Amino acid sequence: EPTPVKNFLQSIISDDLANGRVSEVHTRFPPEPNGYLHVGHAKSIHVNFGLAEANGGCCNLRFDDTNPEKESQEFIESIQADVRWLGFQWEGEVRYASSYFQQLYDWAVYLVEQGKAYVCDLNAEQAREYRGTLTEPGRNSPHRERSVEENLDLLARMKAGEFAEGEKVLRAKIDMASPNMNLRDPIMYRIRKVAHHQTGTDWVIYPTYDYAHGQGDAIEGITHSICTLEFEDHRPLYDWFVDNLPVTSRPRQYEFGRLNLNYTVTSKRKLKQLVDDGVVHGWDDPRMPTIAGMRRRGFTPGSIRKFCEMIGVTRSDGVVDVAMLEFAIREDLNANAPRAMAVLNPLKVVLTDYPEAQVETLVAPNHPSREELGSRELPFTRELYIDADDFREEANKKYKRLVLGKRVRLRNAYVIEADSVVRDAAGEIVEVHAHTIPDTIGADPADGVKPKGVIQWVSASHGRRAEVRLYDRLFNHEAPDRGDADFLRHLNPESLRVVEQAWIEPALAGALPEQSFQFEREGYFVADRFEHSADQPVFNRTIGLRDTWNE
Ligand code: ATP
Ligand code: MG
Ligand code: MG
Structure with missing residues (x-):
């Protein structure tokens, strides 16, 4: 049972149902x-489909396709895929405003016959001048009093392609002195000699949004x-x-x-x-705020719906903190994503006491609190990788990782103690030599010397290499397009960092595209929807473990 959305729109709908204005919600x-x-x-999908669902009604998907120049089949397909992925199903077939072009035209003829629409020859600049301003009433077009016969003839000839683009428009005859500019004889049809993705070259005049939209609603029996x-x-x-x-039917706009x-x-x-x-x-x-980008980034449909619930629906515009969206996905993945280990900046550790040929198969739970998510096998070997940031030759007490002469716990495995380092010709540390503390799987060292912290690791012989794409916010400015200044100057130069050779535990190579994980101590990652494979694993960082922007 969907929970009813409590907001002003739900109140309107409840009233409409209670007093019989509508018998069902569409x-x-x-x-x-x-x-x-x-x-x-x-948000709009959540509002429209959500309200229909909550009230036992239905919701149509209608392509508002009255501007053929900018529209395409690619977008039509992606939109349907995105709505479905979010978990919503529209009523019947998808609809197109363009399917109503003939009906809209017939109704335009009807308005002309009623003396409520006319063909106007003013060009764009003249029309703007006649329109007046917010403080000045407009003036009637010199073509406003054309006879019905002349208007019918001109409209038919507009439709037949006899005039050039911009030469004529059809306008509703309402009120040039209205304080509402939208009522000052608005345009219903303009001439556009371009092919349409649905209707081909059938039409050279196209209706405006204002004329098409409500009539489409009426045709489909939309109530709200x-x-x-x-x-x-x-x-x-x-x-x-x-x-x-x-x-x-009588639709109403809210x-x-x-x-x-x-x-x-x-x-x-x-x-x-x-x-x-x-x-x-x-x-x-994955950095785009598109549904398809968020999906590839590792957002789940549930997290996006949760976010829409969190922000609610109000009668005013506001700015929502993107941290709320990030919170929604972090919560979802914290609860649902299996844990795994990956090393993004590998440093080799050799356990000098551990036999070269030995492989111990350790078992690690997939989730700290959800047993039903099962467990996986972790091969433990003499050579391992840890993150280079998790080792220092010397450090103060705050550093709870591996330090020379000190101990750390390898997650789900042994406590180890670092003994020495190996350097390359340039003096860089390339290996750490360490030894295991016996009997420390799931237990503290018998000598009472506790490890300083817990770090992730991957077997050097059994682990797999992966490409890991570290995504971050695309813009580093709160309002990148405020004032419509060049928003590109606010791009975050660190919105993508690619780690070409990360190491991942072997079980991760079997991840399916779009499967999410928490890489312990690193963040939430998803196997790339298109480029991940068992042979060449690719993971995208969805979000870090904590919000580092608001700290
Ligand atoms: P854009 O300004 O990005 O081009 P639009 O409103 O022109 O957006 P449409 O494809 O016409 O895009 O939008 C479809 C529906 O989604 C409309 O009902 C519109 O009001 C709604 N919508 C678009 N953007 C938002 C938004 N930021 N918040 C809520 N609803 C939105
Ligand atoms: Mg729009
Ligand atoms: Mg738009």
Whole structure:
């Protein structure tokens, strides 16, 4: 049973159901297929599908495809995959605003016949001048009083391709003096001589969003058309069309505050620029705030839905701290990701007392508190790798790792004590020689000298090499696109560091793409969705163990 979402939209819906305005809830999610979905869309998806689910209704997926130039089949496919991956299923087949082009055209003719729409020849600049300003009323277009017959003829000829782009538009005849600019005879159709991904070359006139959207809602029987706040001023126009057309259902528009995340850009135009300029490696680069990028980064659908629940739905815009999103995935993975060991900056340790040919198969639990996640085998051998940062020749008491002459516990294995180092010609330490303390698996040393800390390790003979991609925030500025200044100057130069030769415990090579792990003491990592294989393991860092940005 889905838990009901408690917010102002749910209150509206509850009232509508209680007083009989609607008998069932039907919402829609209406992306324009001009880019990949991003985390802001996830909020809208969660709101639309979530409210439908919580109220026993359904939600359509409708491509709002009225701008053919910027749209494509690639985006149509990625959007469907992303919605499904988030765990939502739309009602019936996917819908396209373009499937309604003929009906929309017929209704435009209807408005012309009613004297409520006209063909206007003003060019863009003139139209802007006639439109007036927020403080000055607009003026009527000189073409506003054309006869119905003339308008019908001109509209038919617009449709037939007789005019050039920009030469004519169809406008609704509402009120040039309205204080709401959206009601000053808004454009319904413009001429665009471009092919459309769904309708080919059938049309050379395309409806505007304002004209198409509410009518699409009416055709589909949408009861609650939920959009973001910037459309609030468009609502009177939305209602005007529905009120003045013979539509068979009466949808209503409601607005909520869009998601803005700090350290993140969510404008599709800017995301596209990041892709086109090669700043990132595609729309699904793990640093992108796209659903596909987050997926590849190792976010789970559950963590994204949890995040959407945490931020809630309000009637105002605000900025959410990206740390909340990071918290949601960290919590999820802490609870669910199996533990494993990886060494990202390898330093060899030779256990001089340990027989060369010996291999001990230790068993380690996959999760500290969830027995049902099982265990895995860890081969223990004379030569191991530890992280170079986990060894020092000398250190003070705060350093709880391996120090010459001191002890440390190898996670899930023995306590060892470091005896000496081996250096290369340049004086760099290339090996640490150490010995094991007997009988210390799961037990303290018998002599009472306790180890200083616990570190991860990987068998040098049985471990595997892997490429590990250390991702971090793409921007190092809280508001990278504030004021629309060049947001690229706020790129974090350390958003990706590739470790080409990390060592991982052998069980990790068998990870399936998209499987997540906690690499102990390192963070949460996911086997890359596309490039990981048992032969060439590739892991992406999803998120560190702690929030290091707000410390
Ligand atoms: P962009 O500005 O990134 O191009 P958009 O609003 O034009 O976004 P659409 O594809 O039209 O993109 O969006 C589909 C739906 O998702 C719309 O209902 C829109 O209001 C909603 N949406 C888009 N961005 C956000 C956001 N940041 N927060 C909440 N909802 C959003
Ligand atoms: Mg839009
Ligand atoms: Mg847009």
